Amino acid sequence: MPHLKDAEGGYALGVPSLRSALLDWYQHHSRDLPWRHTRDPYAIWVSEIMLQQTQVATVLPYYHRWLDHLPTIQALAGAELDTVLKLWQGLGYYARARYLHCAAQQIMSEHQGQFPQNYAAVAALPGIGRSTAGAILSAAFDQAHPILDGNVKRVLSRLFALSIPPKQAETQLWVWSAQLLCPQQPRNFNQAIMDLGATICTPRQPLCHACPWQNHCRAHRYGLTQDIPRKMTSAPLPHKQIGVAVIWNNAGQILIDRRPPTGLLGGLWEFPGGKIEPRETVQECIRREIREELGIEVRVGEHLIDIDHAYSHFKVTLQVYYCHYESGTPQPLGCDAIRWVAPADLDQFPFPKANTLIIAAIRERGAPN
DNA sequence: AAGGCGTGGCG
DNA sequence: TCGCCAAGCCT
Numbered sequence: 001m002p003h004l005k006d007a008e009g010g011y012a013l014g015v016p017s018l019r020s021a022l023l024d025w026y027q028h029h030s031r032d033l034p035w036r037h038t039r040d041p042y043a044i045w046v047s048e049i050m051l052q053q054t055q056v057a058t059v060l061p062y063y064h065r066w067l068d069h070l071p072t073i074q075a076l077a078g079a080e081l082d083t084v085l086k087l088w089q090g091l092g093y094y095a096r097a098r099y100l101h102c103a104a105q106q107i108m109s110e111h112q113g114q115f116p117q118n119y120a121a122v123a124a125l126p127g128i129g130r131s132t133a134g135a136i137l138s139a140a141f142d143q144a145h146p147i148l149d150g151n152v153k154r155v156l157s158r159l160f161a162l163s164i165p166p167k168q169a170e171t172q173l174w175v176w177s178a179q180l181l182c183p184q185q186p187r188n189f190n191q192a193i194m195d196l197g198a199t200i201c202t203p204r205q206p207l208c209h210a211c212p213w214q215n216h217c218r219a220h221r222y223g224l225t226q227d228i229p230r231k232m233t234s235a236p237l238p239h240k241q242i243g244v245a246v247i248w249n250n251a252g253q254i255l256i257d258r259r260p261p262t263g264l265l266g267g268l269w270e271f272p273g274g275k276i277e278p279r280e281t282v283q284e285c286i287r288r289e290i291r292e293e294l295g296i297e298v299r300v301g302e303h304l305i306d307i308d309h310a311y312s313h314f315k316v317t318l319q320v321y322y323c324h325y326e327s328g329t330p331q332p333l334g335c336d337a338i339r340w341v342a343p344a345d346l347d348q349f350p351f352p353k354a355n356t357l358i359i360a361a362i363r364e365r366g367a368p369n
Numbered sequence: 370a371a372g373g374c375g376t377g378g379c380g
Numbered sequence: 381t382c383g384c385c386a387a388g389c390c391t
Contacts, residue, residue: 051387058377059387092375095390129389149387194387203385204380231384264374310383312374353376373391379384 013159013216019182019189025212026192031056031199034063036191041115041140042073048135049096049127053150056198062091074113076104085267085350092353094265099127117141130174135190144186146177151197156180157229158201161218165230237314243285244273244320246358247298252367253340255325256349257293260336264311269349271320271358272335282319293335296328301368305361309354320358322368343367 030036033056035047046066050059066087070076076084081101088097103125107115116122123133134145153166156176162169182189200211208220219228247255256269274289276282283300290298300323307318330338341349346359 048387053374053386053388054376055378055386090376092377093388095374096388099389127389131388135387147387150385151387198387234384236383266374310376312376313372370391374389376386378386380382 015180018180018213018216021212021216022192022196023182023185023188026188026195029195029199030191031195034060035139039140041117041136042076043067044140045115045128045136046100048132048139049100050091052096052132053093054091058091062088073104073107073115076101077108081267082350086348089268089350090353090356094268094352095262096127098261098267099125102126103128115140117143119143119145138186138190142185142187144181144183146174146181147190147194148174148177149194151194151201152177154203154229155193155197155201155213158206158219158225159213159217161222161224162228163230165232167232237310239315239317241276241282242273242316242318243276243282243289244271244318244358245286245290245298245300245323246271246304246320246362247290247323247325248368249325249340251340253342254346254362255294255330256339256341256346257332257335258337265352267336267350268352268355270351270355273318273320276319282321286321286323290323293333294328294338295331295333297326298323299326304365305358307354307357316354318354318358320361322365324368 035044038044047059047063050062069087070079070084079101081098084097084101085094088094106125107113111121117137119133119137122128122137123130128136131148134147135149137143137145138147148170153173156162156173157166160176162172166173180193196211196213200207206225208214208217208225211217211220214220219225249255255272257272258269259265259267261267272290272293273286274293276285280288286300287298290296300321302322304320304322307320309316309318332338343362346362351359
């Protein structure tokens, strides 16, 4: 298959020359990344999961710390979920950590503790989709499976001057990625095309003068690199007001709860609270939420801090108040678990980012009067 | 099959 | 301050 057609079917690109140009470029311009120094499928798997929707610089410290604490599939499978989430704290998209944990246990029971080497078995593991399966199998075992991450989508969209958003052309992009993939050097080719997207074919101000595919690239030829890939228009994010309670008891402890095991921030600990309803004061909201979620009565005291935070699909303002426990026995009505914790022990639990700011504010303010 | 799902860096 | 974007997957 010597040539590829672009989206309109009107042009042809020479596959052998594209492959060799990219592989030659990669020989001198590859990034030195820690997961490229190993063939251990576990380490490569961990890196690929961490790298989903997350940049290399963010992943690096998490990657090293993770492998220090959980160096093998067996270690991960035997760890507590709290330990796993604590190692993941701050990386976001926490389902990734839950899937890693679950998949490790699955590998222990179904694959004798050995990471599977065939595509169907790998893609069947939770958290591993088509692209991550291809990335792991090509990186660890040099198997010829295509990948399609954000880098590859952007590179191919420009190479072929794709006129619609990549989201609407997934099938076409997969075909291009598979047809371009070099069957003799799948590991190097997949790593190379990702490096090309990360260092040359960047989202803004691509460095076309240094690109091995400059003379093949339709977007560059037509002066469209700034306009491709085309982006979907998105609605503005809703903004919610949340009342949050830092509830103290007479022993100087604070009440925290663990969120339900799935969904937003699933399995993480937090300070209890909830959405402020229309025509409701923050204080009323907090008393109501604490009654509904924990079954206890509290007195709302001094204001601690307001925290603005943006999630992937909405924004929040957390209005945080010190509260005092008054009556009732705390029960996990709207959550997974609850605990009274000394302020010094809060660090032991996995909290989402916005809640770590609350912990810092508690440390500054100290206990209420 | 769209929408849910975090966080940090950038212009 | 704000919106956009980054090595996607699951339901």
